[in-house]
Amino acid sequence: MQPVLSIFDLGKTYKSGHKALSGVSLDIAKGEIFALLGPNGAGKTTLISIVCGIVMPSEGAVSVAGHDHLRDYRAARAMIGLVPQELHTDAFETVLATVSFSRGLFGKPRDPDFIERLLRDLSLWDKRDAKIMELSGGMKRRVMIAKALSHEPEILFLDEPTAGVDVELRRDMWTMVRSLRERGVTIILTTHYIEEAEEMADRVGVISKGRLILVEEKHALIKKLGRKTLTLNLAEPMEAVPAELGEWRLELAGEGHELVYEFDSQAEATGVPSLLRRMSDLGIGFKDLNTKQSSLEDIFVGLVHNSQAEPPA
Structure with a gap:
């Protein structure tokens, strides 16, 4: 399948000398939900801004469904x-006028029925005649999403879409994201809420200091880089x-009532059974055991820490 978005060796250096991006290459498939994770200042917004034509790259190229973005x-x-x-x-415009105007900016013909469906999907129809200045922060965020979808794009960028919104609104937004994906829309999001990426994304990219340090299918990433903790x-x-x-480098916890063994997921087949056999040989009994898989957040923190510890290239 041809990627709907291809990024080739993209770089950005500002006049101050700050290198915001370096050698970023990435292909994203149609209908994919791709989560881009990274600490503040890592280059996430710069990357999105270049793809969307807001910032000019210093080097590299971007292709959107075969169209060169320059x-x-x-x-x-x-x-x-x-x-x-x-x-x-525009704080003084109404919701309906703002969203309709955004559609017209892209040369799309008027379609009141589509705009109504869009506003209803985002729970904005009842607010269609309200001025933007009268809305809550969460409702304004919904209007921004409606504007972005008004011209029926094939790719949707969500840059920290749920920052500062309440839990209910966040849940509504992700319901909408799922429905968009079902219609074939490709979604690229950045988020500080890693549990959202863990729940929603097909693939995850981690960016640090302007470099894309990892791109991996989410479940494969957790399996490959994740660690497990066995508590006896x-x-x-x-x-x-x-x-x-x-040899198992165990730790005591719970005032001596628990043995804790941390291991790579791949080592499970040999490390845990051999540990239990050795404990049995030594007459060490246990009443219960449980294992915990490391989360995407654990992996993300470890990757970023390691990348920041490396000397710059």
Whole structure:
């Protein structure tokens, strides 16, 4: 399948000398939900701004469904909807007028029925005649999404879309994201709420210091880089880990009532059974055990920490 968005060796260096992006290459498939994770200042917004034509790259290229985003700007930009972090809209216009105007900016014919469906999907229809200045922050965020979708784009960028909104609104937004994906819309999001990426994304990219340090299918990433923690609730408490169990690097917890073993997921087939056999040989009993898989957040924090510890190239 041809990617709907291709980014080739993209870089951006500002006049101050700050290198915001370096050598970023990425292909995104049609209908995919791709989560771009990274700390503040990592380059997420710069990358989105370049793809959307807001910032000029220093090097590299972007192709949107075969359209070069510089040589064929109008065709490329018409395929993209952007919901930025900041709330930019005319405070004195009504919701209906704002969204309808955004559709017209892309040369789309008037379609009152489509605009009504869009506003209803975002729970904005009852507010259609309200001025933007009269809306709550969450409702303004909904208006930004409606504006981004008004020209029926094939790719939707969501830059921190749920920052500062309440839990109910966040849930509504993700319901909408799922329905858009079902209609074939490709969604690229940045978020600080890693649990959202873990729940929604097909693939995850991690960016740090302007470099894309990892792109991986979400479940494969957790399986490959994740770690597990085995906790054994001992039948009798211990004062110290026996030397005979030293190779497993166990830790005592729970005032000596728990043995904790942390291991790579791939080592599960050999590490855990051999540990349990050795404990049995030593007469160490346990009442219960449980395992915990590391989360996407655990992996993200580890990747970023390691990348920041590396000397710059």
